[in-house]
Amino acid sequence: MEKTDAVAALAALAQDNRLDVFRLLVQAGVEGLTAGAVAEALGLAPNTLTFHFDRLRMAGLATVRREGRSMIYAARFETMNALVGFLTENCCGGASCAPAKPAKPAGTRSKMLA
Amino acid sequence: MEKTDAVAALAALAQDNRLDVFRLLVQAGVEGLTAGAVAEALGLAPNTLTFHFDRLRMAGLATVRREGRSMIYAARFETMNALVGFLTENCCGGASCAPAKPAKPAGTRSKMLA
DNA sequence: CAATCATTTCAATAATCGTTGAAATATGGA
DNA sequence: TCCATATTTCAACGATTATTGAAATGATTG
Numbered sequence: 001m002e003k004t005d006a007v008a009a010l011a012a013l014a015q016d017n018r019l020d021v022f023r024l025l026v027q028a029g030v031e032g033l034t035a036g037a038v039a040e041a042l043g044l045a046p047n048t049l050t051f052h053f054d055r056l057r058m059a060g061l062a063t064v065r066r067e068g069r070s071m072i073y074a075a076r077f078e079t080m081n082a083l084v085g086f087l088t089e090n091c092c093g094g095a096s097c098a099p100a101k102p103a104k105p106a107g108t109r110s111k112m113l114a
Numbered sequence: 115m116e117k118t119d120a121v122a123a124l125a126a127l128a129q130d131n132r133l134d135v136f137r138l139l140v141q142a143g144v145e146g147l148t149a150g151a152v153a154e155a156l157g158l159a160p161n162t163l164t165f166h167f168d169r170l171r172m173a174g175l176a177t178v179r180r181e182g183r184s185m186i187y188a189a190r191f192e193t194m195n196a197l198v199g200f201l202t203e204n205c206c207g208g209a210s211c212a213p214a215k216p217a218k219p220a221g222t223r224s225k226m227l228a
Numbered sequence: 229c230a231a232t233c234a235t236t237t238c239a240a241t242a243a244t245c246g247t248t249g250a251a252a253t254a255t256g257g258a
Numbered sequence: 259t260c261c262a263t264a265t266t267t268c269a270a271c272g273a274t275t276a277t278t279g280a281a282a283t284g285a286t287t288g
Contacts, residue, residue, distance in 0.1 A: 020117075047249085047268095050266055069265080070264065129275090148234085149236095161235085161278080180284090183232095183233060183285045185235060
């Protein structure tokens with residue numbers, strides 16, 4: 001991961017509502033959640049939410065797909081893990097830091113799509 | 115780590131110059147670097163740098179101490195690790211994510227104080 | 229004490245950010 | 259086709275941010 005990408009991902013996560021959104025998506029696993037489900041869960045206006053989804057998507061932290069009239073957003077675990085990797089890789093000059101190899105996407109522990 | 119602290123740490127790292135500063139401190143290990151050394155290494159104005167150091171310090175990511183006429187800044191690995199922990203802890207609903215236990219401060223691989 | 233060095237403080241500025249409200253777009257069903 | 263649902267687009271606003279330049283503070287040396 002490039003520094004630029006790391007800054008983008010950090011910036012995307014460095015906001016209250018967006019961190020909430022991302023964590024919700026993360027917990028939802030690869031199936032994702034509809035925009036409406038997220039809006040309801042967090043009490044955010046749909047247009048505000050679109051703004052935040054865009055930011056997450058630009059940072060490579062989320063994906064969208066359409067399903068019927070709903071847009072379904074899902075976390076991109078790959079980027080999340082690359083970010084953690086980037087932070088720890090540059091940590092402690094590579095020496096005494098425990099590696100911290102992350103993650104595969106959440107299982108099929110679904111969560112409903114609304 | 116609280117969500118608030120996580121957002122603060124993420125925000126502190128989510129800026130080009132600040133991420134550079136932090137990584138430099140991280141590589142310098144527990145001994146840290148003088149403000150001047152960082153300023154020279156990154157080509158930043160000293161007042162700009164003070165601003166960024168403050169942000170890092172407020173986020174718990176750096177400490178200062180005075181030594182002669184120099185101020186010496188050092189990374190707080192504890193917070194860095196807590197942040198990674200927070201991100202991965204909330205990752206994948208706690209299930210299939212590899213734990214990713216980080217880090218102890220860098221050894222005594224010093225780096226000079228300028 | 230005066231001079232110098234290292235860093236911080238302060239005020240100002242342009243740029244970006246998050247939220248809102250109103251209107252537009254796309255999909256599915258009657 | 260007309261209507262309702264789900265979400266996005268657009269313009270606007272106040273708030274925060276990063277950077278700058280100039281001046282102030284604190285520590286050391288002569």
